Amino acid sequence: QLHLQESGPGLVKPSETLSLTCAVSGALITRTDHNWGWVRQPPGKGLEWIGSIYFSGSPYYNPSLNSRVTISLDPSKNHFSLSLTSVTAADTAIYYCARGIRTGATDSWGPGTLVTVSS
Amino acid sequence: DIHMTQSPSSLSASVGDRVTITCRASQSVDSFLNWYQQRPGEAPKLLIYTTSTLQSGVPSRFSGSGSGTEFTLAISSLQPEDFATYYCQQTSRSPVTFGQGTRLEIK
Numbered sequence: 001q002l003h004l005q006e007s008g009p010g011l012v013k014p015s016e017t018l019s020l021t022c023a024v025s026g027a028l029i030t031r032t033d034h035n036w037g038w039v040r041q042p043p044g045k046g047l048e049w050i051g052s053i054y055f056s057g058s059p060y061y062n063p064s065l066n067s068r069v070t071i072s073l074d075p076s077k078n079h080f081s082l083s084l085t086s087v088t089a090a091d092t093a094i095y096y097c098a099r100g101i102r103t104g105a106t107d108s109w110g111p112g113t114l115v116t117v118s119s
Numbered sequence: 120d121i122h123m124t125q126s127p128s129s130l131s132a133s134v135g136d137r138v139t140i141t142c143r144a145s146q147s148v149d150s151f152l153n154w155y156q157q158r159p160g161e162a163p164k165l166l167i168y169t170t171s172t173l174q175s176g177v178p179s180r181f182s183g184s185g186s187g188t189e190f191t192l193a194i195s196s197l198q199p200e201d202f203a204t205y206y207c208q209q210t211s212r213s214p215v216t217f218g219q220g221t222r223l224e225i226k
Contacts, residue, residue, distance in 0.1 A: 039163075047155075047163065047206055049215040062214040063120075096162055104210025105153040105168035112162050 002026040004097050004110035012091075012117050018084040022097030022110060029073055029080060030055045035100040036080045038071060040093040041112075048093075050082065052100055087117045121145050121209050125218035131226040136197045140221045142207035144188045151211035152190045154183055157220075158203045166205075167192065199225075 008020035022036070029036055037052025051061035051071050059071045070083040084091060095115055099108040122145040132138050142152065150170045155163040165174045167183040170190060180195040194201055202225050207218040 046220050047208075047217040049208075049217065052215075060213045064214070100210075101168070103153075103169050104151060104215060105165055105208070106155075106163075107165050107168075107174065109162035109164070 002099065002108045004099065004108060006095060006097050006110045006113040008113060008115070010114060010116060012087055012115060013119050014088055014117055015086055018082070018087050018091060018115055018117070020082045020095055020097070020113065020115070021079050022081070023077075023079045024099075025078070027099070028075075029078055030075050032056045033102055036071075036073065037098055037100060037106075038082045039096045039098055039106070039109075040091075041096070042090075042093045043114075050084075050095075052098075053080070089117050091115070092117045120214055121148060121212055121216050123207055123209055123216050123218040125205075125207055125221045127221060128219065129222040129224065131224050132197055133226045134197050134199060138194050138197060138223065140192045140205055140207075140223075142185075142190045142192070142218050144190075144209055147187045148209040148211035150186060151209055152183075152185065153208045153210060154181075154192045155206045155208065156201075156203050157206065158200075163206065197223075 003025045005023045012018045035052045035054045038050040053059035068085045073080045094112040096112045097110040098106045124143045154167040157163040171183045205221045
């Protein structure tokens, strides 16, 4: 049974870096038939894809986040991470980690974690 | 970016009704169109991928169709647990993009 769980600070100050980790159990992130990524949802709004990465390839990021985002894998801990720099209030959202299949669809999601950007 | 537009944005229906939700893409996404259900306070759940393939465990009352730029999600006989928000998503080209969502409410 696959399980994903986000963790990280729930409050980040403006201009600082948002850092989240997704712990994966029930599957290895080194499998080449899945990708691992992040989606966010501002409170009461729709879904926004942040980016994803295959173990064997380069990451893909949403250009709307410019060069602020980094997604990385840590096979030794079987987890992956999100880093978003220079945050503003517009980055306040529920952040979901997720697993993608080869067609790009996301078949498993973490429960989500709310990150608020505020001083 | 490929822009996804869902219609309607909200919909009221009764248990037992058949409903359809449309998703239009600003350019062809081939068959790389997926549908998700999101209940309040929960993560999205994959219902259908590549236009019409039902995800494991999803009831057969859900179905998807379409190609190119126009797609449809149909629910044949609404159950109480189906009242939620539905999103389409294209994974044909990066960046992946979602529709704005369709909120399905009880009439």
